[in-house]
Amino acid sequence: MIDGRGWRTGALVEKREIPMYYLRITQYAQDLLDELEHMTEWPERVRTMQGNWIGRSEGVRIGFPYELDGQRHVLSVFTTRADTLMGATFCAVAAEHPLATHAARTNPALAEFVEECKRGSAQEAEIAVMEKRGMATGLFVTHPLSGKKIPVWVGNYVLMTYGEGAVMGVPGHDERDFNFAVKYGLPIEFVIAPAGMDAAAFSMTQWREEFAAYGVCINSGKYDGLDYQGAVDAIAADLQKQGLGEKQVQWRLRDWGISRQRYWGCPIPLILCPKCGDVPVPDEDLPVVLPENLVPDGSGNPLNKTPSFYECKCPKCGGDARRETDTMDTFVDSSWYFLRFACTDNGRAMVDERANYWMAVDQYIGGIEHAILHLLYSRFWMRVMRDMDLIKVKEPFARLLTQGMVLNNIYSRHSGEGRVEYFHPDDVDVQLDANGAQVGAKLRSDGQPVQWEGMRTMSKSKNNGVDPTDLVARHGADAIRVFMMFKAPPEDTLEWSDDGVEGSARFLRRLWRMVWEHVERGPPAKGPRQDLVALSPAQREMRRLAHATLVKVTDDYGRRRVFNTAIAAVMELMNALQKFDDTSEQGCAVRHEAIELIVQLLAPIAPHICHELWRQLGHTDSLIDHPWPQPDPQALIQERVEVVVQVNGKLRAKVEVGASASKDEISAAALADATIQKWIEGKPVRKVIVPPGGKLVNVVV
RNA sequence: GCGAAAGUGGCGGAACUGGUAGACGCGCUGGAUUUAGGUUCCAGUGGGUAACCCCGUGAGGGUUCGAGUCCCUCCUUUCGCACCA
Numbered sequence: 001m002i003d004g005r006g007w008r009t010g011a012l013v014e015k016r017e018i019p020m021y022y023l024r025i026t027q028y029a030q031d032l033l034d035e036l037e038h039m040t041e042w043p044e045r046v047r048t049m050q051g052n053w054i055g056r057s058e059g060v061r062i063g064f065p066y067e068l069d070g071q072r073h074v075l076s077v078f079t080t081r082a083d084t085l086m087g088a089t090f091c092a093v094a095a096e097h098p099l100a101t102h103a104a105r106t107n108p109a110l111a112e113f114v115e116e117c118k119r120g121s122a123q124e125a126e127i128a129v130m131e132k133r134g135m136a137t138g139l140f141v142t143h144p145l146s147g148k149k150i151p152v153w154v155g156n157y158v159l160m161t162y163g164e165g166a167v168m169g170v171p172g173h174d175e176r177d178f179n180f181a182v183k184y185g186l187p188i189e190f191v192i193a194p195a196g197m198d199a200a201a202f203s204m205t206q207w208r209e210e211f212a213a214y215g216v217c218i219n220s221g222k223y224d225g226l227d228y229q230g231a232v233d234a235i236a237a238d239l240q241k242q243g244l245g246e247k248q249v250q251w252r253l254r255d256w257g258i259s260r261q262r263y264w265g266c267p268i269p270l271i272l273c274p275k276c277g278d279v280p281v282p283d284e285d286l287p288v289v290l291p292e293n294l295v296p297d298g299s300g301n302p303l304n305k306t307p308s309f310y311e312c313k314c315p316k317c318g319g320d321a322r323r324e325t326d327t328m329d330t331f332v333d334s335s336w337y338f339l340r341f342a343c344t345d346n347g348r349a350m351v352d353e354r355a356n357y358w359m360a361v362d363q364y365i366g367g368i369e370h371a372i373l374h375l376l377y378s379r380f381w382m383r384v385m386r387d388m389d390l391i392k393v394k395e396p397f398a399r400l401l402t403q404g405m406v407l408n409n410i411y412s413r414h415s416g417e418g419r420v421e422y423f424h425p426d427d428v429d430v431q432l433d434a435n436g437a438q439v440g441a442k443l444r445s446d447g448q449p450v451q452w453e454g455m456r457t458m459s460k461s462k463n464n465g466v467d468p469t470d471l472v473a474r475h476g477a478d479a480i481r482v483f484m485m486f487k488a489p490p491e492d493t494l495e496w497s498d499d500g501v502e503g504s505a506r507f508l509r510r511l512w513r514m515v516w517e518h519v520e521r522g523p524p525a526k527g528p529r530q531d532l533v534a535l536s537p538a539q540r541e542m543r544r545l546a547h548a549t550l551v552k553v554t555d556d557y558g559r560r561r562v563f564n565t566a567i568a569a570v571m572e573l574m575n576a577l578q579k580f581d582d583t584s585e586q587g588c589a590v591r592h593e594a595i596e597l598i599v600q601l602l603a604p605i606a607p608h609i610c611h612e613l614w615r616q617l618g619h620t621d622s623l624i625d626h627p628w629p630q631p632d633p634q635a636l637i638q639e640r641v642e643v644v645v646q647v648n649g650k651l652r653a654k655v656e657v658g659a660s661a662s663k664d665e666i667s668a669a670a671l672a673d674a675t676i677q678k679w680i681e682g683k684p685v686r687k688v689i690v691p692p693g694g695k696l697v698n699v700v701v
Numbered sequence: 702g703c704g705a706a707a708g709u710g711g712c713g714g715a716a717c718u719g720g721u722a723g724a725c726g727c728g729c730u731g732g733a734u735u736u737a738g739g740u741u742c743c744a745g746u747g748g749g750u751a752a753c754c755c756c757g758u759g760a761g762g763g764u765u766c767g768a769g770u771c772c773c774u775c776c777u778u779u780c781g782c783a784c785c786a
Contacts, residue, residue, distance in 0.1 A: 048705065161783095331786070368779090370781095432728075433711080433729090437712080437728090486726070494713095497727070555717090649765095695721085
């Protein structure tokens, strides 16, 4: 939608009331919220976002009585700040509220305003930034506690979909109400004294953040002196006595409207009978099958123009009826498709017993953009199926990984008439300065400059997609896997880079060559033989590094679930091993052990190459059947360790001490160091701090 | 606007519990090998400085012996906001 018109047809967009089918997700709000707490294998931020989306708030429903056409009615509002009720100076209702409709009947200006509000956006983001406007209805309601008459306004910021489509206006203690009151000259009353704020600071013209703070009731008659909770409790009790309110839990979550006015979705299996109402399609007539020969012409749902689809008989009374032509939101399908993988061959039921065996999904992967809707709808759908005895589990996804999207460079040229042409990064040569920073880009075919628009999500329209099959053919699937796992943590966006893939391929070639040379040098059939006591310091250090890498990589894969640092650790080990040119029998045995570890550690990332290298190393079993290696505690022991010495928090020297040195020994060694002596010369040493771990000393002078 | 994240060299990122900032890789520079290009190998690579050193994790303040990490204020970017899915 652009400027209130559809971008394709130019048609004016308007809000319209359409009867729709809703799924009552709100009925499960509490359980959907409660269970989040136990879903520890989901990312924290997704759980937080879902919790906020469900949006439980505890407050008070308050009734403002009024008379209309001689009959007594009550305008209901919900508030989390019932303590401010005595400061309510107006009420505001949504444009769709019955009171607004009623008042508009006799008030043309109001009718026009109401119509204007209805034309406005329904999107939360747009409502939030639009100008707050209102108009008096001329109607008044009675304040339930003070008995004062207070005016009812129509506000374009009041949502019909939240609560009952009406709010009380407390300009003294709500910023939105304050601005509204100032704008329209409505009275402002201050009824809360925020802690630590001087009462003289109250202003009738300038909003201050503190006005909304909790505090003690003032100017509130019998409630004066009560704090937030005391006032809420007392006011709720008084309202309840009069039948004009009670404590209530309100949810931000709305019911799920699933009707879509288009034909390429799953049919809603209902028949609309003028006599019997909405009648479900009988089981034996399911599924309802859509015609496949329809072509949308841009003027609404083609099913509405297809009598062969919508004309039918009512299953109850046999009379002429009309089949529902709205179809379902595609989120409906995505809410349970995963269950069907367990029972694809069952054409008689949604699921069968096998789904109970396989569910929940052990590891679900999806983009962060699905953090709320898809993942919440699926959780809801499972609960419904469980309540219908179709399945036994209620949480669909045991562990969730929200992976980042893949980005690539975008290059374009903008022509005069606002047209844009996008060029594939493969067809562009990049110009670099002496540091390797990108300073420009040219199209290879004509040598003329193109504009770089940064790294963005791969898409057809931006012509920056990459076909993985070409790359797999050129470098092998292992190299692509190593690149993708190495480039960034899986949750982060992945910036595509041909050079990066090249680097991963180079790394794997280096590994291949290293194993090859090792195997050539001596028959591994002899097996690794190490006399641990007789290892030289260099051999011992090599062996320590290999086992330390094993510990780190195991932790990264297991507890931390990050792969880029695991691969980096293996690369480090390989770099060290390449410098280790010890060809003695002991040296070869140490190298053999380290190489085997590398092959095993890398196998989850580069399975094909590692499988083959494992066999080259003389094994007859398959690597995938081989148990994960265990570190040798003996190998991890260090005799001497390096200690970093700081003076006033700045790194000044490094000293070596025995691995079992005490704190006193460490600080003595640090203070004895010549460089440190120079730094502390002439200044009294006030403190020497040796934090646990014994890897660092800070000398404070 | 609201909710959720993120911001570290030329680039992607590392630093896990407040303790050596820049691991690892890409790129770049120089050299070796090569008829040449590519490949491979070696060395260097945050900024300033002749050096000692100084400065540096989006900006500004604070806590601490010590802050990329904790606290406060602000800026920017990304995701979501219910009819794109």
